[in-house]
Amino acid sequence: MHVYPRLIPVLLLEGDRLVKTKGFEDPRYVGDPVNVISIFNDLEVDELVILDIGAAKSRVPARMELLNRIATEAFIPLAYGGGVETAAQAQAIIAAGFEKIIVNTALVTHTDAVREMVRALGSQAIVASLDVRGTDDGYVVHTGGGADAAAFTVDEWVALATDVGVGEILVTNIDHEGTREGIDLDLVRTVAATAAVPVIAHGGVGGRGDLVAPIEHAGASAVAAGTAFVMQSGRESVLINYPTRPQIDALFGHLFDGRGEPIAAQQFGLDLDAATSDEFLSSPDVCRRCIITSDVPGAAFDADGVCYYCHLHDSLDKQYPIGLESEKALDKFVAELKAAGRGKKYDCIMGVSGGTDSSYLAHLLVKKGVRPLAVHFDNTWNSPTATSNIFAVLDKLGVDLETYVVDNAEYDDIYRSFMLAGVKDIEAPTDIGFMGVLYRAAEKHGIRHIVEGHSFRTEGISPMGWLYMDGGYIKGVHKRFGTVPMKTYPNLDFTNFVKWSAFSRIQRTRPLYWIDYNKEAAKRFLADEYGWQWYGGHHLENRFTAFYHTYFLPTRFGINFRQIELSALVRSGQMDRRLAAAQFIEPRHGDPELIAMVKKRIGFDDAGFEHVMTMPKKDYTDYSTYKRRFELLRPFFWLMWKLDRVPKSFYVKFCIPRKKR
Template sequence: MTRSQQICSRCIYNDSVPRIAFDEKGVCNYCKLSDAIKEQYGTGSEKGLLSLQQILAQIKKDGRGKRYDCVVGVSGGTDSSFLLAKAVEWGLRPLAVHFDNTWNSAIASLNIHKVTTALNVDLETYVVDNKEMEDLTRAFFFSGVPELDCPTDIAFAEVLYRSAAKQKVRYILEGHSFITEGISPMGNNYFDGKYIKDVHKKFGSGKQLKTFPNLSFASFLKWTVIKRIKKVRPLWYIDYSKEEARCFLQQSFDWEYYGGHHLENRLSAFTYAVYRPQKFGFDNRNWSLAAAARNGLMPREEALAVYNQPVTGTEELRDFFLKRIGVSMQEYTAVMQGETKTYKNFKTYKMRFETLRPLFYLLMKAGLVTYSFYVKYTSKTEGA
């Protein structure tokens, strides 16, 4: 650290985190937000289990007479693999859906095959044109924004909605756990379909995105307001342990661990291990490490010690990235040392989301958008 920083007395977030505030005991507002979510969803308690049982019963009821009653997004990672297995255990009839951004590791692809085959679950994979994805990635890299891999997240969301609509399914199950993955600081990591379109227009090669499934604002309203497709995060209700989930997957499916959060995909691995820390000073390991500390999964001192250790193996990721998108070391160095920008430098739907905050509050209460989406996308942005 180059200056004296205030660090949360409960987790490891410090005063460099956007929109952070500390109470008189030194506890940050993100810890309190986590507590509020845990209380709302009854995470790991009888209340949470009862709520989840009611949701599962409704999914089964609404899915009667259909081939599938829900869609589960799978990446080959721990959380989504575990969720798919639990969905089957709970008596659901899921369709597994994967968006292949063409940057998958071999381990992730094999994990998806092992789990879906063993569970006898149908798998639907949408593969984007690799040249389109490379052009998008180059555009985001040269734009100088932190959200290098956000096109994958947007496309995955659109693919899940499309699959649910095609199968006339009203429920998408997401393998996200705020207990283990933490809470993304507000003001960081914002992206939407208009943002992707504008970055590509200004920094892309001019190549048309014919296969890339972007999520426009109109499409988003169609899926949520008209089709009324709900997103459910079952891991928010249960007592979930990533370590126990990993052991279960290894024993049950010969599933293989890929080395860390986001490392199952090479683009996300480069983004979180190399690009963000070295260009922006964002070491997003603090998300999961802070979550581990605040929820008693790891001693706070141990989480700080891990966070203060440098990320290793970055040169291999960098070299793979350069070769994949055709960037020279000179170009790479110029970008990494060059100007930094944010989503505020580009066209986005952010003001529209903020203006329509009352609508999205109703959608959130109806379970049509997640609580974290409502907080992140509709809250007023400082300096906007």
């Protein structure tokens, strides 16, 4: 096994926010530092650099409270740069849990202080940051976060850093930073030729090939990148990513006498004894065709013991039959997308999550010549698997991504509000936010088609009594229990919903309805074709969603959403009914680390969390919603369904009055 060069994500900090810049200017919010670091933890990065561009300009280091939080969250080596000018400041940051201090301005203006840092902490703990800009006369060294020119040539600066005794040099051409145009290899080569310490190349990494060039052709010992590890290339959209170990092996293996082993396809499936399900299936309270039980809202068994959801499946199956007819319908729809997109950059808006369905839908559309704009709603709870999958699939397909990142403190407050409300629907904000982002993207780009990666044959339909969502519900619950103003959350209010679905004529379509879509086959194909990874269960690609499905719903309400998906697979002939029952009755166990993360981020101590898990249960009917409006406008939304402006599932769940139990 080879020890390959280090690949180091660089996070730019401004205040308490992570930002993306170009040339260290025009900062753009990309997320919460603690959440992003937690994702990089799981991606097993070599180390992490945090450059505080605000502190670099103000000469005041970040608040120690923030640095303590960052260091506590990180399980990887951390380096911090920004406004550090004294040995005491450096020692305090190291004591907080950082391993290295990065100095830029201080090397020039407080040289003796940097020498003291080296004496106190050792050369290995001090990194000198060389920032330059190119001119007609050559490189000009800059300090103060790129704001001030310094009276040094590159050679003079390197000589000073070497004399002071720093352990490494971080080299950045500011003109390349954030551009994705590639690292300035001439600059790296110049520094590496004269420096007596390892050189880290930084600034301008675009594709994965840019990670190799500084090592192979310019003498760098490591490569650092900001934009490339936090953004997707197409539209500069937020997408945390990092190459896997096999991918790193493929990148650098030729530099070390041969490439590594190819990435193996992930194995799928569970080894369960289906015979244990016989007693469960013999109960009269279990549907005779799937595994829906009588306590599921709306189950309504007929005289033959078959549930309503089986009949709904059959209705949809007749509407979208598999075969030659469905192939023609899909081809006709593709033609409509291409016609609608004529003269535009994109044909449709496509929501992506990193899950199986949206990933396969991306493949399907692109292979049929459709030009989708992928849109992702980042609620700041993404798992590393989700971001890796989005990157892997979209990057290979060449699909542009537009990401909307909600303010993490605001979003956590919305989650907290729903938990305090005592209702089941604590994941409603994500579903509504995602749909709000899709409609806004369609309006922004003048696109009339939104395509969704959903299949009733593999996912089923969520019962009304298990999950209710609408924009009025989000607003009402947050108004009652929230404390952080809702400014960045993309709510879907009633007026905009009607405007976008009726008057803007934005259509929502689910193309997977027209194909013989097999979930397990799709997983294997995506793994083989794109290096896609399975995330362990339906809708578990998001951390809070995983908490919701594996712990919150089963523990507090006795609800197991696997029943819906497994029943759909049984109806579609993709799973044996006995095996589905065995998987359903297998106990679910919440991940203690995930539960601890939720408590920490949402702001509950042990007693507060115990309270929300045991408080009196409430229902969406206890709060303000749009449900009554949907029911009163039932004829209108029936027409919207027939015109493909809303899915049939929306009409059935939201517009038909709920029967009192």
